[in-house]
Amino acid sequence: GNSVTQMEGPVTLSEEAFLTINCTYTATGYPSLFWYVQYPGEGLQLLLKATKADDKGSNKGFEATYRKETTSFHLEKGSVQVSDSAVYFCALATDSWGKLQFGAGTQVVVTP
């Protein structure tokens, strides 16, 4: 079956540090890949997405590249802020109805 594996958190960083969150997937066919972010007490927000191999999704300084050869979709940001503290979820969708399957989530804590 399909699955998404994310690095475990929490990831603790200082402000302006470089952030990487690893995400790998197992899927039949050609999934679309997503990163969602959940701020404390809120719902999930779509951060970025990629729908085919070598696509790069980007938003708010975050980037992720769809790597089919390594079945990965790692999230990166060059300089994090305290406001980036949140839980980040990697997800995939394989069926035409758009149902999402999520990883376990990675908590990121950015300190001043």
Added chain:
Amino acid sequence: DSGVTQTPKHLITATGQRVTLRCSPRSGDLSVYWYQQSLDQGLQFLIQYYNGEERAKGNILERFSAQQFPDLHSELNLSSLELGDSALYFCASSVAQAGAGAFFGQGTRLTVV
């Protein structure tokens, strides 16, 4: 603001009771998804409706049911509640294409006491 509205935001109820969670999708979205988020199980897909018809079922208990109405709002009914049903329940909506992604509401936090 995602455009997806869920009510109520919080719900506290006793074991054995029944509750109804409500979701209004984004304007133009025909598909509604329900997810359960708990500390031990993470985000679990429960069920999907598209334009009033059930399209996919995930790890939804038999005590739970859902429907989507002609105006496209959806309700998730949880009955014979147990302590373990305490969780955040999210509704999401989308245009139901693999690459579109989905937009989530703020969730309903259910506490069963």
